[in-house]
Amino acid sequence: MPALALLRAQIESRIPSAFAPMRRPETPRILTGIAGVDSLTEGGIPMQALSEICGSGKTTVLLSLLAQASRQHYCALVDARDSFDPETAKAAGADFSRLLWVRCGKSRQKLPPLEQAFKVADMLLQSSGFGLIAVDLGDIGEKALRKVPLSSWFRFSRVVENQPTALVFLERQPHATSCARLVLQLSTASANIAGNLLTGFTLHADVVRTREKKHAQSAAASFLVKTQWA
Amino acid sequence: MFACIFIPDFPVQASLLPETKETRDRLRCRPVAIFDGPSNLPRIAAINDSARALGIEPGMTRLQVETYGGVQLRERFADLEDEAQEVLLECGKAFSPVLESTFPGAVLLDLAGTQRLFGVPQHTACKIAVRVRQAGLHPQIAVAANPDAALYAAQGFPGITVIAQGEEARTLAPLPIGLLPLTPARLDTLQAWGIHTFGALAALPSVALVERLGQEGFALQNLAQGRAARTLRPIAAPPAFNASYEFDDPVETLESLAFVLNRLLDELCADLISHALSTNELKLTLYLEVMQRRHDGRDERSGEEYVHHWKLPVATQDHALLFTLMRLDLERNTFSAPVREIFLEAVPSKPRLAQGNLFAPPSPEAEKLEITLARIRGVVGVTDEEQCNCAGMPRLVDTHRPDAFSVDAFSSAKPGSTTVSALAPMIALRAFRPALESAVELTGNTPHFVRLWKKYRRVLAASGPWCSSGDWWKDSIWSREEWDVALQTTDGVGYYRIYLDRIKKQWFVAGVFD
Known part of the structure; x- marks a missing residue:
């Protein structure tokens, strides 16, 4: 037996896991409540990580996520353009007693809404105790979002790594690049109209990026979401 | 020595108290x-x-009483009786700092050490009687060596009674045993034995009485003999938690103000801790020094106040937390003049009892959350133009008006909703606040082109009209005709909610289905 192998065997006899690769503990996840998305993301939105939900249908996924998360966790929604509709959220099943809604850009503050949203998200992360922090940047212009330095996204991803919190950004296009553990791209495949009544949409979800497993990348699914009155 | 002020027919006298002296005197002679x-x-x-x-x-x-004629009938009000009791206590406080509010219409005073101030007990009793009469009540006063003897004597004898030490049993002897704290059954028993007065009860052999009535009988006999000794249960004024500081020269900077505020809060919290209390409400008053130039060229000082209330969802004794909250709020404000004086007041409350629950969801720490919320308010502002909170817990308002909501204070100390609603994913509406002004071209009665983002978009499909209206009895009347439309945009097809405001005769885009 060569000397190196002998040395290894001797060490392993005393410390069996000395040369075994370190296994990452399973990341807890929050279900979105949409079966198609949950199976696509292998259990929902990961906690201790930054995720991005983009495209048309992002708000629907967010409200469903809030409804699921608020059953077990305190949630915060940082609304950069005050576009959250409480009526739809209530109908989706969100528990408002566990939801902190921060409406940016509503008072005469000097900071632009995007900066307000980032600052508030940072404060909430520092505060800890929230299971889900969602930052809705869906109505913020692409030009402004592209100017957000990569270091900001990187900082968020590092801070959230050590907390039992799912940090979710809603945007038209993904911007966090490698800082995001999960990027979910949504699009409206078709609208269901019965007579002249809009009854729902068929949404198409595509996992653009995930750090979990290689084969899960670029997986896609379609699912039907109804309107409140359908 | 102890003095008792007793007001006979207390509800009647209390009901006459708000009247003028003449009316009171007139009604006192008439049946009420x-x-x-x-x-x-x-x-x-x-x-x-x-x-x-x-x-x-x-x-x-x-x-039945109305048939008598000439009887002044009055309704009983608890508030009037409370006020009369307060008047009685105020009168008592003029003679002794140690008072017991025994029951409505009876107050006991500890006269120990007051002899050099008010003279012998007879004089003190007279002075008390004069004082109470001036307040509008007609008392019966008794002074005795023990509180219970004074109490029964005041209830049993009109005018002023002074019982010398050792004479209690003889003085109280003619009083009826109904004055003693007896249950109806016990009173019946004693009356069946032929015991009707204090004297008769006092004369019974103690051992035989205890054999029949137990320790209660012994206590009753002690009371009847005027020998029962007890301490008063003095009323305690609620402690006031406030602190103030007047600057030699008015201060203009937050640092100087914060330095003193920190010290005051430290004192206030130490005071609260010493009373085993917390606070969940703070009131800060800053007196500003405003100088105004008069016509003759001289400067004149005038005062202005800045008052701010903090209401916390949880009671706390943590001065660092309170100081941070105050500082964050003061940083948001600018004052028109330097600060001359600070007055800080804390409303005491019982400390928070927190019981951990293994099955409760992890929640933000209440105290830490308050600071975070204060910081968030510093970034996004406190309220919007419609005075709706910028950060808090959303709440739907009980109305049919679309997009009606309010934002309440958020707290992790509140329990979560106990009702579990069925969850089903639903298409969400992203609201435009305020709604975007638009223009719509109609074909027949159906939207054909909608102006959105400065361009006219073709309507591919339209669902509507859905008409609603409300608040027609108010100035805030609303009436609208809603359509859900599919518009051809540069990114593809977008689904929007548009509406016609029938009051303003104007089309708006309310939001987008996303």
Whole structure:
């Protein structure tokens, strides 16, 4: 037996896991409540990580996520353009007693809404105790979002790594690049109209990026979401 | 020595207290009855001597008393009796700092050490009687070596009674045993034995009495003999938690202000801790020094106040937390003049009892959350133009008006909703606030082109109209005609909610389905 192998065997006899690769503990996840998305993301939105939900249908996924998360966790929604509709959220099943809604850009503050949203998200992360922090940047212009330095996204991803919190950004296009553990791209495949009544949409979800497993990348699914009155 | 102020027919005298002196004196000579109870069958609760002389008794119905004629009937009000008791206590406080509010209409005073101030007990009792009469009540006063003897003597004898030490049993002897704290059954027993007065009870052999009535009998005999000794249960004024500081020269910078505020809060919290209390409400008053130039060229000082309330969802004794909250709020404000004086007041409350629950979801720490919320308010502002909070818990308003909501204070100390609603994913609406002004071209009655983002978009499909209106009895009347439309945009097809405001005759885009 060569000397190196002998040395290894001797060490392993005393410390069996000395040369075994370190296994990452399973990341807890929050279900979105949409079966198609949950199976696509292998259990929902990961906690201790930054995720991005983009495209048309992002708000629907967010409200469903809030409804699921608020059953077990305190949630915060940082609304950069005050576009959250409480009526739809209530109908989706969100528990408002566990939801902190921060409406940016509503008072005469000097900071632009995007900066307000980032600052508030940072404060909430520092505060800890929230299971889900969602930052809705869906109505913020692409030009402004592209100017957000990569270091900001990187900082968020590092801070959230050590907390039992799912940090979710809603945007038209993904911007966090490698800082995001999960990027979910949504699009409206078709609208269901019965007579002249809009009854729902068929949404198409595509996992653009995930750090979990290689084969899960670029997986896609379609699912039907109804309107409140359908 | 102890003095007792007793007001006979207390509900009657209390009901006359708000009247003028002349009216009181006039009504005192006339029969007055106080009725109480349900409105369909009120009964007499209290009467004065004149009414008693007519044969009216407590418990009679109002209708029965009305047949007597000339009887002044008055409704019983608890507030009036509370006020009268306060008046009685105020009178007592003028003679002794140690008072016991024994029951409505009776106050006991500890006169120890007051002899050099008010003279012998007889003089003190006279002075007390004068004081109480001036306040509008007619008392019976008794002074004795122990509080219970003074109490029974005041209840049993009119005017002023002074019992010398050792004479209690002899003085109290003629009083009826009904004054003692007896249950109806026990009173019946004693009366069946032929015991009707304090003297008769006091004369019974103690051992035989204890054999029959137990320790209660012994205690009753002690009371009847005027030998029972006890300490008063003095009323304690609620402690006030406030602190103030007046600057030699008015301060202009936050640092100087914060330095003193920190010290005041430290004192206030130490005071609260020493009383085993917390606070969940703070009031800060800053007196500003405003200089105004008069016509003759001289400067004149005038005062302005800045008042701010902090209401916390949880009670705390943590001065660092309170100081941070105050500082964050003061940083948001600018004052028109330098600060001359600070006044800080804390409303005491019981400390928070927190019981950990293994099955409760992890929640933000209440105290830490308050600071975070204060910081967030510093970034996004406190309220919007419609005075709706910028950060908090959303709440739907009970109205049919679209997009009606309010934002309440968020707290992790509140329990979560207990009702579990069925969850089903639903298409969400992203609201445009305020709604975007638009223009719509109609074909027949259906939207054909909608102006959105400065361009006219073709309507591919339209669902509507859905008409609603409300608040027609208010200035905030609303009436709208809603359509859900599919618009051809540069990114593809977008689904929007548009509406016609029928009051303003204007089209708006309310939001987008996303």
